[in-house]
Amino acid sequence: MSIVPTPIARQPWRMLIPLIGLVVFGSLVLYSAGAGDWNRYASSHLIRFGVFLTMAIVMTRFGRDLVRFAAYPGYAAVLVLLIAVDAIGFVGGGAQRWLDLGFMQLQPSELMKPAIVLVLARFYGDLPFGMIPTWRALLPAGMLIAAPMALVLLQPDLGTALAIGFGAVTVMFLAGLPLSWFIGAGAAAALIAPLAFFFGLHDYQRRRVFTFLDPESDPLGDGYHITQSKIAIGSGGLFGKGFGEGTQSHLAYLPEPHTDFVFATMAEEWGFAGGLFVLFVFAMILSWGLSVARRSTDRFAKLLAAGMTATIFFYVAINLMMVMGLAPVVGIPLPFLSHGGSSMMTNMICIGTLMMIDRWNRRAPRGSLSG
């Protein structure tokens, strides 16, 4: 303690060391995915991480009041950006998701993930405890969730809409809304799902679901992604084919080897061992996030921390399930490994928020009021 300066020693190294390790590992994978070209994906991956880590450290300096104050305006601003995307955004990959800001292409739906968590944390943090099991706890929150989800679905981007919904529902659940409501909602969803499936989804989304159920039925068409991903992971074996030796990624059998399917690229070259390492690092980061939430002194911080952790978890869980053939193909990248600015930004905002709450926790020791 004495040698290391206090500001550095105070950083949450329990999370940061595995995280940095993961990002460096990710840049190695991207170096290989970029056919041994450091500048193709890997260097920008590291640079972005550096920039957003700095941003996260700056965020830790924000005070609780400032964050509480920014919740509603921030949410509103992101909502405006989402409307702007639908109005003037450009189309890429069959969906209208991006805003060209000149220096970078911004995907506002990514920003909405932390924003929805923040605004709901603020909402439920403010809500008197007695009002929680009433309609007044549900209706405004429902509107706060419905608006961005609808806008994102219009793009159309089912994966991100679900991610937004997942973060929001996690916050609502932790806020103490009655369990029966969630069960009821779940039941309603089970009823609506078939209808939504046949009438609400786009053809390509429906096909992806069918393909997920039986990928081998069309190995050269829609099942191609899942099949090739499973081949990449499965052929890696215990310790992989070796760094730079992945044939599935290098010979372009694996689609999107540097973004959505980066885990498959990694697992092919590093095998089961590499996969376990990635899972272990995510487990450490997420458990740290939960511990931050647990140590929080007030409802707002607790909900915010849990919601941010849930958002990262959702990314990780859906992406890994997808690449291993446990979920349909939805375009969700793997945090800290996939190449891509917007997802790195979102996840680092989540990390930054957690680090910020961690700092709040250190300053004000755990209170006894909230359990």
Place this chain on the structure above:
Amino acid sequence: MGGLGTLLAGRLAWLSIAQNEKYQLESESNRVNLSLIPPRRGWILDRNGAPMASNRADFRVDVVPDRMTDPQATVARLGAILSIAPDALADVQKRVAAAKGPQPVEVATGLDYEQFAAVSVRLPDMHGVIPQRGFSRFYPTGPSVGHLIGYVGPASAEEYAKDKNPLLVTPGYKIGKDGLEKQFEQRLRGTPGARRVEVTASGRIVRELETREDVQGRPIQLTIDGPLQDYAARRIGLESGSVVMLDCDTGEILCMASMPSFDPNSFSSGIGSVEYAMLRDDERVPLRNKILKGLYPPGSTVKPMVSMAFLKEGLDPKATVFCGGGLRVGNRVFRCWKRGGHGTVDMAKGIYQSCDVYFYHFAQSVGMDPIAAMARRCGMGETFDLPVASQFFGTVPDPAWKLKKYGQPWATFDTVNATIGQGYMLSNPLQLAVMAARLASGRHVEPRLVRAAKRPPFAAADFSPEHVSFVRAAMSDVVNGPGTAGRARLPVPKVLMAGKTGTAQVVGLNFSDGKSGPWKYRDHGLFIFFAPFDRPRYAGAVVIEHGGGSGAAYPIARDVMTFLFDPGKAMDALRGFEQSWGGTAQQRLAAKYAAYASAAGIDARPLPRSEADIFARVDAEARLQANLTERQGDRAFDPRPEANPVSTGPVPGAAGPASTPSVSSSPIAGDSAAGEPP
């Protein structure tokens, strides 16, 4: 959260450890592309080891429609890059549209390196296009060997369904489609090589991993004399006909040329619809192998054989008959071709002057059965043990046969018809050549097409040696004595050729005089021959369809025989002819095709569904024609008086009642001997 983590770890372990082997295999099968290298086909050699069918290295482009995103557009683009003629491109488009499953379609062969490279660099955006270095079949003498050797082509969907060998759908691989190429397919095929390459998902080859060379198919050595085959085919010239020659000692077939023919070189990439239309529309049926599938009334060429039967039955060759130009049989008068009559005729004169009356007379006393037996002994009606898809064996009529087939008793005039090779009697040119060889050698010569180790000499054909030498001498007189084919004398010192002329009439006298008028009404000309006459070495037969008489046949026989003894002299004669005909057979065929294609424009006449149908169709027509000829056997006929150069003009209706009502184009066989007096 922890539960999901466990689930993911478990799934990861399942995929990468438990299922590792399966996925490793799949990853390898992704990465490694095993492609077969089509084996080089075995050569087909002539008796001296010269290739009649070989392989030429070239660059080629195939497409696999199954793997193409937009076959029509891609093929059109290839057409532009390779500057393929519009009619050929239209054919390719049709084949692409009809291709099923993994079948490749050939777009172009014989490309130069620049064209090959031009396609290769555009590969990334042309899926399913396969440019490669390969070999294509090459027949140096082209149409001369078309019917004999056949041709090769890509396997059809039906052939692939029958033999699920992946080689059949390897781009650039061709199987034998006709003739010897088809008969010896398995032997000629060889063993494919294989190349393992690492490929990207889009099919680009990253590197070669391993290559196993192909093993060329085994060669076949034929008994055919390549230069003689080519000479015979070219010597037929503008006529439609066939030449067969055998070695009398070994039975080896030295040449079997059927013309007009097709060029197997241009057939190998699939028959173009324009070319097919040209061949189909030709009344000379270039698609039919006339040696095995042309049936003709043998006409007077049977007379030496009939004489042999007479001798065997104990007829004294000195016995004579008076020919006054005809003979009354029952209530009909059968006429001799020579209306003025031959006077007193013995057996030798009957042969060399081809006197019909002599044979009318003695055939009645000997009867049909000994003649039919002798005909069979000489190879008529016989199917030979040869590596060919089918042979039409014709008819040797006898009383039992007629009763069985038509339910009618044998009549005397049937014997009379048959003794001079008409009526029901039909044979193919190979049978005529075998007959010549057996009569000449007195041995039971069996024709063979494939060179093999020495076999024991043929059994004697139970002709007595005196009879054989008598017939040889009489047949020599046909050419070298006072016979009907004086112009057939060989221009080779000390080698005398023997032979027998024949003319087969195809329509009644009231239709045509047999020598002029529409081509298809003219008489067939036939000639059987052997040389040297006293120690026969070579024997053969020439049949010229609608040649207007035997005068069209024996000059060809003379030149072909001359080629064996003095090729230089024979070639000089041929060069002179070819100058007036407009080039060699190959050149004329090419010129004809060019003219036809420009006249027809791009003709959209559909091809038969399968290539086998093309030949089945002409076979069927040949069979039909043979039946028609045979059915006319139940008539008396009237030998052509004008067969003699000093013709007196037609005398219609002068013969028996049966021939008079012949108004249709009924092919009535008529006998004659044509030619100038020596």
